[in-house]
Amino acid sequence: MRAGNKFWWFASISFGLILAILASLTIIFWRELDPAQKTLLLQVVKEKFGYLFAALFLGLAGIGFLLDGIFHIYILPLVRVKEEAALINSANPGHRIQPEGSADLIELAGEINELADRYDQIRGSVEERIQRAKTEAEEEKNILAAFMAELPEGVVICNSEGQILLYNRQAKTILAGRASSESAAENHQSFIGLGRSIFSLVEKNLIVHALDEIAEKLERKEDNIVSTFVFIGKDERLFRFEAVPVLSADRKLTGFILIIFDITRELEKESRMGLMIDALTRRSRASAASIRSAIEAILEYPQMAPGQRDRFERIIQREAEALGDLLDQSTDELAEHIETRWPLVRTRAYDFLETVRKKADQRLAVRIDIAVADPDIEVRVDNYSLMTAFLFLIQRIGKAEGSFRFTLQAEQIKRLVNLDIRWDGKPIPGDLLRRWEQDILSVESEQFPLSLKTVLLHHEADIWSRSTKQAPGGACLRIMLPAPEISEPEKIRNITILPDSRPEFYDFDLFNQAGQDPELDECLLRELAYTVFDTETTGLNPAEGDEIISIGAVRIVNGRLLRDEYFDQLVNPKRWMSRESIRVHGIQAEMLEDQPTIEQVLPRFHRFAEGTILVAHNAAFDMKMLQLKESATGVQFINPVLDTLLLSAAIHPAHSSHNLEDIADRMGISIVGRHTALGDAIATAEVFLKLVSILAKNGIHTLKHAREASRKTFYARKKY
Amino acid sequence: MDRSRKILIVDDEPNIVVPLQFLMEQNGYQVKIAESGEAAIDLMERFRPDLVLLDIMLPGVNGLEVCQMLREDPELKETKIVLVSALGRDVDMAKGMAMGADAYITKPFSNREIVARVNELLK
Known part of the structure; x- marks a missing residue:
């Protein structure tokens, strides 16, 4: 309740009481009079009414002034002292109470200030010690950060829900491209950030599959627990991922580390090289064959006709020349040697087919039996791509032949x-199979952006349709893979096992965070992820065509303000700007000419803010700005919204001003870059963090509580 | 030598076809040439060769597919098949044999070897 309201309540109740007492006294007095006295009194009242009324009026007015004085000298300052003492106690220990009101209150304020001073002193020495410990921790953290930054590979650490806990610069470059650059071409980029989901950057199925594979390996107690997969990222770039599990002390999966290698270049080079070597061998063999055959014929049949002999000599000459040219051509390219980076991992054929069986059961609702006579048969595969190839084939056969039961077989011949994929029915015709080979692998709605042929080629595999004659008891598709060499050493990475105590370097609290709970409302305020933003505009009337010219935002995750994960973008408003607004934000029209338009910027901001609570100061204005652009940009901001203005008013009703400067000032926050969107967003974020701790002291813990408190102040402010 | 023995040479490279044809004719075989898999299948019905010298890397239908077709055709499945290929890895050879070829000869070959294999198969 606002202080002014309190006064009027207080005044009217006191006034009512006084009137009631006066009325009762008058009634008792009247009853005790005898009729003669009553007549006399009535007569006196009638004759001297003016005097009596004036006396009564003056008396009441006096009481009114007295009450007002009491309220302003004793009650209102007391409320302020209470609020300001709470402020000192929570958000801003440096704050001091401005003494006002009665002498006692001024003294009380003085005492509180003195207490605060003394507390400050004690805290100072404690803080010094904390500071020292912090510096040490910081150093260790910096060493870790420097080490991570120096790694040539991208590293991302996630909890079991896929939320990012830690990433290095390489990972950011690889996964999100140049995130802070401002070109409009990057409109479709995704953002990497602490607390964000890795699944927005890497297809979820790939990671889920890798984790399944790891879980199975753990169950089988294998040494090499790493799962690898290949992922086609932005701009057709090809990445090799190694997923390494992070286990708790009791060996439960609490997260995973992704180590990322960009293998686009290597693979391009490799495939070029592969093709080149292939062609070189084939063509030199062919030439050598012609030469050898011709010369042997000449030698063996010395009496052959001269015409025939001439033909053979010409063949020898031409092929010898061709061979020389071929070698010249190839030497340069051969100089670069390249090793394959799309890894094939040695796996038991049975395990591989078992994975196919499970996935086919889940995704295609197809019944599969496995018939493997020798469980020790091994193959070298890229698990995900070959599995997808099998699912793709099973799905296609199912559609073509109407089969829903298959048998998967593995046999080794030398x-x-x-x-083999076997089923009852007709075999797949060769030309149909060749068409399938050219198709991109897709299973249900999911696509693996390589063709069946590419995946088979990479496995050095061939595919054949076999008839019932060759495979009695039904039709069969056979995939022939070379068996692995007897002794191929495998690189083994160690598993990371967390100690019982938490590691000192980073905030891994997200490990314990519940998953994406749809009941956001019940989440604690300090555990939610926020995008705190601010907009600068051409003016203050969104409805009359004022436009956004700048959006700035920062993120808060787990109670930490992430200053490095910011959004800062100027926007070309495509309209004239008023002088007053230029004076406020200092952005000149020329600065905006080459900037992207709101249609380009807003979808990016939408992705930046995805899955978070939006926070702004006087959010109604900024939200109005965003909502007016919904139809033009096609993006809708349905995130929950909190307003620092309303929240501040909810906890400090006695303070009349809740503009950003005053709140920041009260909380001891200095704003750098006031009236730039990013500067204001950062200040708002800092204010918000302090507000969250004060809100908690006032019993406002969850998003729902905060929204209810805001709603009340909103109406309170609206009414008066 | 049996004059009726017929050999079909399937290769798209004339510089190897010429000496091979000469060699086979010198050894008393009747020879026809096909330059692609399709042409080979076509000739197969009319010419009815006893043995096919089959290159693998052919334009269109490749040698392995021709091989598979021959093995599945009840009338032609007895035809001897010698794969003559510039693909020289063990895996390629294993695939060829798996498709039902009787012999696999890697280019370059010696004339004596190829004649010996052919004679042996047509004994």
């Missing part, structure tokens, strides 16, 4: 492993 240096080949045959993986």
